[in-house]
Amino acid sequence: MTDMLVPFDDVVASYDPALGLEIHVELNTNTKMFCGCPASFGGEPNTQVCPTCLGLPGAMPVVNGKAVESAIRIGLALNCDIAEWCRFARKNYFYPDMPKNFQTSQYDEPIAFEGYLDVEVEGETFRIEIERAHMEEDTGKSSHVGGTDGRIHGADYSLVDYNRAGIPLIEIVTKPILGTGEKAPLVAKAYVSAIRDLIVALGVSDARMDQGSIRADVNLSLAPKGSGVLGTRSETKNVNSLRSVERAVRFEMSRHAGILDAGGSVLQETRHFHENDGTTSSGREKSDAEDYRYFPEPDLVPVAPSREWVEELRATLPENPAAKRARLQEEWGFTDLDMRDTIGAGALALVEETVAAGAAPQAARKWWLTELTRRANDAGVELAELAVIPAQVAAVQALVDAKTINDKLARQVFDGLLAGEGTPEEIIAARGLAVVSDEGALSAAVDKAIAENPDIADKIRDGKVAAAGALIGAVMKEMRGQADAGRVRELVLEKLA
Amino acid sequence: MSQLTRDEVAHLADLARIDLDDAELDHLAPQLNVILEAVASISGVAGDDVPPTSHPIPLTNVFREDVVVPGLTAEQALSGAPEAEEQRFRVPRILGDEQ
Numbered sequence: 160m161t162d163m164l165v166p167f168d169d170v171v172a173s174y175d176p177a178l179g180l181e182i183h184v185e186l187n188t189n190t191k192m193f194c195g196c197p198a199s200f201g202g203e204p205n206t207q208v209c210p211t212c213l214g215l216p217g218a219m220p221v222v223n224g225k226a227v228e229s230a231i232r233i234g235l236a237l238n239c240d241i242a243e244w245c246r247f248a249r250k251n252y253f254y255p256d257m258p259k260n261f262q263t264s265q266y267d268e269p270i271a272f273e274g275y276l277d278v279e280v281e282g283e284t285f286r287i288e289i290e291r292a293h294m295e296e297d298t299g300k301s302s303h304v305g306g307t308d309g310r311i312h313g314a315d316y317s318l319v320d321y322n323r324a325g326i327p328l329i330e331i332v333t334k335p336i337l338g339t340g341e342k343a344p345l346v347a348k349a350y351v352s353a354i355r356d357l358i359v360a361l362g363v364s365d366a367r368m369d370q371g372s373i374r375a376d377v378n379l380s381l382a383p384k385g386s387g388v389l390g391t392r393s394e395t396k397n398v399n400s401l402r403s404v405e406r407a408v409r410f411e412m413s414r415h416a417g418i419l420d421a422g423g424s425v426l427q428e429t430r431h432f433h434e435n436d437g438t439t440s441s442g443r444e445k446s447d448a449e450d451y452r453y454f455p456e457p458d459l460v461p462v463a464p465s466r467e468w469v470e471e472l473r474a475t476l477p478e479n480p481a482a483k484r485a486r487l488q489e490e491w492g493f494t495d496l497d498m499r500d501t502i503g504a505g506a507l508a509l510v511e512e513t514v515a516a517g518a519a520p521q522a523a524r525k526w527w528l529t530e531l532t533r534r535a536n537d538a539g540v541e542l543a544e545l546a547v548i549p550a551q552v553a554a555v556q557a558l559v560d561a562k563t564i565n566d567k568l569a570r571q572v573f574d575g576l577l578a579g580e581g582t583p584e585e586i587i588a589a590r591g592l593a594v595v596s597d598e599g600a601l602s603a604a605v606d607k608a609i610a611e612n613p614d615i616a617d618k619i620r621d622g623k624v625a626a627a628g629a630l631i632g633a634v635m636k637e638m639r640g641q642a643d644a645g646r647v648r649e650l651v652l653e654k655l656a
Numbered sequence: 657m658s659q660l661t662r663d664e665v666a667h668l669a670d671l672a673r674i675d676l677d678d679a680e681l682d683h684l685a686p687q688l689n690v691i692l693e694a695v696a697s698i699s700g701v702a703g704d705d706v707p708p709t710s711h712p713i714p715l716t717n718v719f720r721e722d723v724v725v726p727g728l729t730a731e732q733a734l735s736g737a738p739e740a741e742e743q744r745f746r747v748p749r750i751l752g753d754e755q
């Protein structure tokens with residue numbers, strides 16, 4: 160069946176969207192949630208397993224204290240209350256990705272609850288209410304054999320690797336997010352982005368969406384505009400990039416509207432998102448699958464974080480990313496646009512470190528957003544992966560400030576840095592890049608330029624100072640770029656005064 | 657104490673993936689009720705001031721250091737598997753025909 164899709168503008172004219180996001184964060188602990196197997200990514204299949212995470216008889220799980228610490232820190236960073244006492248629960252289901260036939264999770268006693276996170280979209284702040292953040296374990300990884308495209312539908316059988324089974328996960332669940340209207344796709348994206356920033360700042364996860372260490376499930380429903388009710392939702396699972404979150408919301412809004420406009424009712428179901436065309440398709444039917452028969456996990460004792468511990472952990476929280484951005488913008492004197500460009504280029508931390516190493520904020524920003532962004536694009540890498548570090552950028556700028564080199568020569572210094580030719584000073588010496596500070600040579604070059612360009616010289620004598628650029632250019636050419644353009648200008652104007 | 661109905665037992669059997677025929681359901685439902693009644697006698701002893709207990713020993717915060725300990729090799733892990741392929745557990749088709 161082909162979905163009837165309603166154009167986005169028509170959707171928001173007739174319906175109010177309600178969003179709900181569930182984000183799974185895989186923690187970067189050394190070991191799994193309930194056993195001492197390595198939690199690292201990318202091992203050979205079934206080499207990071209033991210009787211506990213394979214669910215073999217008699218195995219006894221023990222909670223990873225570090226994972227509880229990370230869970231509490233995430234909860235605090237999301238402005239949540241931290242439970243004084245909570246338990247793990249068994250979520251019973253039969254699916255080969257969990258060899259125990261249950262997932263150890265938390266049910267009605269999450270470790271963190273009732274929080275919020277503010278996100279900004281196009282200058283408007285949306286407060287996202289957090290319902291809960293709870294601890295659980297990841298599942299194994301299945302690959303499906305037979306059928307088409309490795310999909311589960313039509314597969315003949317499946318192969319399971321349990322290295323990932325038991326890796327600590329924190330699931331962060333929002334309350335329904337209302338009142339976002341046409342901004343719903345952007346709010347969803349901004350929220351996931353804000354969670355990722357927070358997780359990075361906390362240092363509790365690799366936070367790599369491409370590797371699945373942050374995964375988002377996107378719930379969406381529509382209700383007739385102004386009705387104030389909640390419609391039936393769909394749940395699009397495992398949306399694995401920020402752009403996909405936005406697209407998935409947009410698509411589901413158009414799809415739901417198509418069904419509702421035709422007088423139909425939306426089926427409450429899970430959907431799969433397809434990166435290639437931005438559509439979703441129906442996932443596994445849940446008939447009795449919601450009946451998980453949760454009960455308290457008898458093999459794990461309750462977790463009761465003391466208030467002292469919680470306060471100790473609160474003291475370790477990094478500055479809230481949004482507050483930090485506002486502070487940096489103020490300190491740096493950046494415009495909103497400067498700031499947006501810097502964040503958009505993935506250069507915020509790099510500029511911050513460059514400023515910390517002594518460079519002026521605008522100079523730091525200029526290098527990272529122009530010269531170095533271009534080089535990163537050429538090399539097909541992220542800015543942060545470029546073989547130039549903030550301290551080097553600050554060193555290059557210091558040499559520009561000292562008029563040892565100018566901006567043009569600085570670019571050649573970056574060439575040298577990327578080629579691993581040593582420190583900026585070594586590169587300047589080896590490549591002979593220093594600005595000529597010999598006044599005699601400069602003066603001679605200026606005289607020569609004036610003599611060769613009598614028309615321009617006359618204009619400047621007549622007060623047309625703007626014409627000086629042409630003479631400065633001629634001098635810089637004569638000096639093969641190795642002159643301080645500001646000093647050249649001074650000389651030109653002095654001689655033609 | 658309400659009785660467990662035959663339909664509820666059938667539903668539980670279905671959730672637990674235990675295939676029970678009619679005769680077995682007829683046989684088991686009354687037996688389960690006898691067990692439930694026996695356990696229910698506890699409620700006659702424990703008053704409202706006694707909260708339900710999930711753990712018999714009053715312990716909390718039993719944590720493990722985040723230190724890797726050796727587990728099983730892939731060969732050991734797969735040794736009990738009915739079928740293995742590419743160093744992975746081979747399992748039957750997950751999504752069966754519609755029930």
